[in-house]
Amino acid sequence: MKIKKAKYIRVSSLEQKSERQIEVEDNIKLYEDKISGLIPFKERPAGKRLMKDIENKKINYVIIHSVDRLGRNVVEMQKQLNWFIENKVQVFAENIRMELLNEDGTMNSIAKMIIDLLGSVATLEIEALKERQMQGIKIAKAKGIYKGRKQGATMSDKDYLKRHKDVVNLLKDGLSLNKISKLTGKAFVTVKAVKLKLEFTQTNNNINN
Template sequence: MFVRAYMRASTRDQDAERARKQLEEFAAGRGLTIAAWYVENESGAKLDRPELFRLLRDCQPGDVLLVEQVDRLSRLRADDWRTLKAQIAERRVKVVALDLPTSHQFSASGADDITERIFDAMNAMMLDVLAAVARKDYDDRRRRQAQGIGKAKAAGRYSGRPENVKRNAAIIRMLKEGQPWSSIQAASGCSRSTLSRLARRLKETA
């Protein structure tokens, strides 16, 4: 059994490795060693996260996917969460989250079959609950943000997020050079929607 730690933050301005010490202490307290770390700055509302799926590809049956909180793993919509759960189940990976006590038994050995099946069922239920709560929190924050922007616009105080001129100029330069979109995203950290918008801008000015 290998323990594989997954750390995520939503933007490049946030520290995705913030929880490293907590995860190390959790594993050490149970006599476990974290064999590999997977770190990325991607929204938990996105199913397409390269490091998360690299972790799953690396996993062998019985490996542990260790996260600080369930929302580091998922802020997904229900259908995307079912897709991710199916991938985890297919690889027979055990999810352990520091904020999900029912998952901690996966890091211990020696449980009999009946006990393990009971904890498995309890953990699956609680994992679903926390994933749903994480998604609701995401939706609530987005709604409050939209309401705030709407009020600011109505009052004439909203001008939108300022453009990152230096970064966008570099992206346009890479587009002109014919670099693949995946390479540009990896180098710049921009979203695909931003890349698409800049590609349209480049086409219009060509």
């Protein structure tokens, strides 16, 4: 089978330079997004074009600078890699100088390890952030300047779901509550509350429609 290569590049903004990721050889089609990594791959302009060309059998080999170019979190990275696997597309990560898929189309064990490691790092960052927030609250309380939420204050379901948009997205992806809690660093009871509010909101929308 003829190898039809493409290189995918993503930088976070129009101001950010992409030269570090651009080393394109002849006969390699370039797809470049200047967009936030929070946007899912399939919703990015160049990402959508690349996926369409893959479906049309124009591309079967994709070069990326690193795995984290594919998604905002471990789940998104894994989902996009699974899509490439399903469409029989090889993926080459330049930062580790290796192809991510085996000859039989399964994921390389080292690639899987890297994705799991990225997930662990993300979890540690979330825990560190929560710890800093708690320390900040303790200091504010000691100085008598921490007010907290006003007694009796409530948050609408819409605002609550917006606040926990990461949980909502993962619920829609079909992940279990335990898995979502682990990936987001949020308490299981919070994840469950989001699930209940989301189901309630969806039910109301269906009734109103």
